Amino acid sequence: MSSLSSRSISPVQAATVVAAKDWTPTSWQSKPIKQDVDYPDKVHLDKVLEKIGRLPPMVVPGEIHRLRQQLADVAMGKAFLLQGGDCAELFDYCAQSPIEAKLKVLLQMSLVLVWGARMPVVRIARMAGQYAKPRSKPTEMHEGKEILSYRGDNVNGYDPDDRTPDPERLLGAYFHSAATLNYVRSILAEGFADLHHPSNWNLHHVKSSTLRQEYQTIVDRLTDALDFMKTIGADPNAGGSSTPAPPSTLNTVDIFASHEGLLLEYEQALTRLLTDPENAAQKKYYNVGTHFIWIGDRTRQLNGAHVEYFRGIENPIGVKCGPSMKPEELVDLLNILDADKRPGKITLITRYGVDQVDKFLPGHIKAVQESGHVVVWACDPMHGNTKQSVSGVKTRHLVDITKELSQAIRIHKQLGSHLGGVHFELTGDRVTECVGGSMELSDAELLDRYETHCDPRLNYEQALDMAFLIAKYQEKQRGFSGVMSL
Numbered sequence: 001m002s003s004l005s006s007r008s009i010s011p012v013q014a015a016t017v018v019a020a021k022d023w024t025p026t027s028w029q030s031k032p033i034k035q036d037v038d039y040p041d042k043v044h045l046d047k048v049l050e051k052i053g054r055l056p057p058m059v060v061p062g063e064i065h066r067l068r069q070q071l072a073d074v075a076m077g078k079a080f081l082l083q084g085g086d087c088a089e090l091f092d093y094c095a096q097s098p099i100e101a102k103l104k105v106l107l108q109m110s111l112v113l114v115w116g117a118r119m120p121v122v123r124i125a126r127m128a129g130q131y132a133k134p135r136s137k138p139t140e141m142h143e144g145k146e147i148l149s150y151r152g153d154n155v156n157g158y159d160p161d162d163r164t165p166d167p168e169r170l171l172g173a174y175f176h177s178a179a180t181l182n183y184v185r186s187i188l189a190e191g192f193a194d195l196h197h198p199s200n201w202n203l204h205h206v207k208s209s210t211l212r213q214e215y216q217t218i219v220d221r222l223t224d225a226l227d228f229m230k231t232i233g234a235d236p237n238a239g240g241s242s243t244p245a246p247p248s249t250l251n252t253v254d255i256f257a258s259h260e261g262l263l264l265e266y267e268q269a270l271t272r273l274l275t276d277p278e279n280a281a282q283k284k285y286y287n288v289g290t291h292f293i294w295i296g297d298r299t300r301q302l303n304g305a306h307v308e309y310f311r312g313i314e315n316p317i318g319v320k321c322g323p324s325m326k327p328e329e330l331v332d333l334l335n336i337l338d339a340d341k342r343p344g345k346i347t348l349i350t351r352y353g354v355d356q357v358d359k360f361l362p363g364h365i366k367a368v369q370e371s372g373h374v375v376v377w378a379c380d381p382m383h384g385n386t387k388q389s390v391s392g393v394k395t396r397h398l399v400d401i402t403k404e405l406s407q408a409i410r411i412h413k414q415l416g417s418h419l420g421g422v423h424f425e426l427t428g429d430r431v432t433e434c435v436g437g438s439m440e441l442s443d444a445e446l447l448d449r450y451e452t453h454c455d456p457r458l459n460y461e462q463a464l465d466m467a468f469l470i471a472k473y474q475e476k477q478r479g480f481s482g483v484m485s486l
Helices: 042-054 061-075 096-117 168-189 207-231 264-269 305-310 327-337 357-371 398-414 443-448 459-479
Strands: 080-085 121-126 137-142 143-147 256-259 271-276 279-287 293-297 317-321 345-349 376-379 385-388 394-396 421-425
Touching: 042 168, 042 264, 042 293, 061 121, 061 271, 061 279, 061 376, 080 096, 080 256, 080 376, 096 121, 096 168, 096 459, 168 256, 168 264, 207 459, 256 317, 264 271, 264 305, 293 305, 293 345, 293 357, 317 327, 327 357, 327 394, 345 357, 357 398, 376 398, 394 398, 398 459, 421 459
Parallel strands: 080 121, 080 421, 121 256, 256 293, 293 317, 317 345, 345 376, 376 421
Antiparallel strands: 137 143, 271 279, 385 394
């Protein structure tokens, strides 16, 4: 464990410091820790962390507060959450084409969801920092030899000869994350998400004519709506004025970054004491390496280091919630992470497996309802449905993913709750890692473009399949009050 001190935190100015009781950015170091990385050269590690602590923030408190406000709307049923991206990012994904492809599929999915639900969609990408992965064992066997497990690009290399943890990879994680965020902001500002040009959103590679026609129907309706707004003068970007109109929701969107907070030394180095944008007289602690950060199923111990770190930061927090989570433990965890019970502060990301949803989700919902916490409920139908394929690689079947999501929607509705969002591992590329969907990808085709270094992801078309299924359900619910499934 690193000996990084609190000197990496911004000095206190003439403002009141507001922090959780008995919490500092270093207090996690007194707690037992899971999924820690053993670096051979601690001196080198500390030098790297000290440098990261001096580097500028990648996000600012105003952006974090904006996301918290939007997630509060999700918790109250006024918006819908779409979170998605790679299982584990590679440094190589920090390039124009992969970034644009991932943004494109998230934007297209959100457009479909907005059309179906007629409510805002909050977009959070598993991007610009999702470089670390928890592992069930620290070592694995390779060609008869025991070697260290691959822990993600910010720890070691995927090549079996490059498994020694290297502190310089933490610097690499910072700079690749910063470059990714910079490019995302740039292309969004230049109109990448501009609804005035829906032809830019066409599906060049969709094989299914049915799916293509459904998408085109949405684009046609949007075009008609924009033309109508232009005609009546409701569109500030229409008309012949030479003065540029201010940005609007028609030509740009918010896309927030997220990752699992696994390497606490790195997260500590990016924790800064900054002015609260809603109260200039107060300073609070923010993780400025991302907007949204979550605790994994393997690191959510009540007395553990990760829960201790997470309870002190102002960022909205996600908690993975699976079959091993007891209802009473979930309430205890919520009380630690959000003692003030702020709506939308916590997103519960449920991940059970298609055969376990009915057994565990009802108890979790009832426990949260009785606790008084107002959370965002998001369904991750991916992680509990991983299987071994006939081809010998890990895969997931869209039929299982769809069933878990459908069951989650049904159970929430029956218990007077509501599913506020979804969490998918996906890519904008034409990979072949999950079975099924409108393209009818078979097990025999998995090896055609099986590119993941971790878990299987939905490809471009499969991700849109899920968006259309959810949107169809939402559209029907707007005119029908009965219980329905996807």
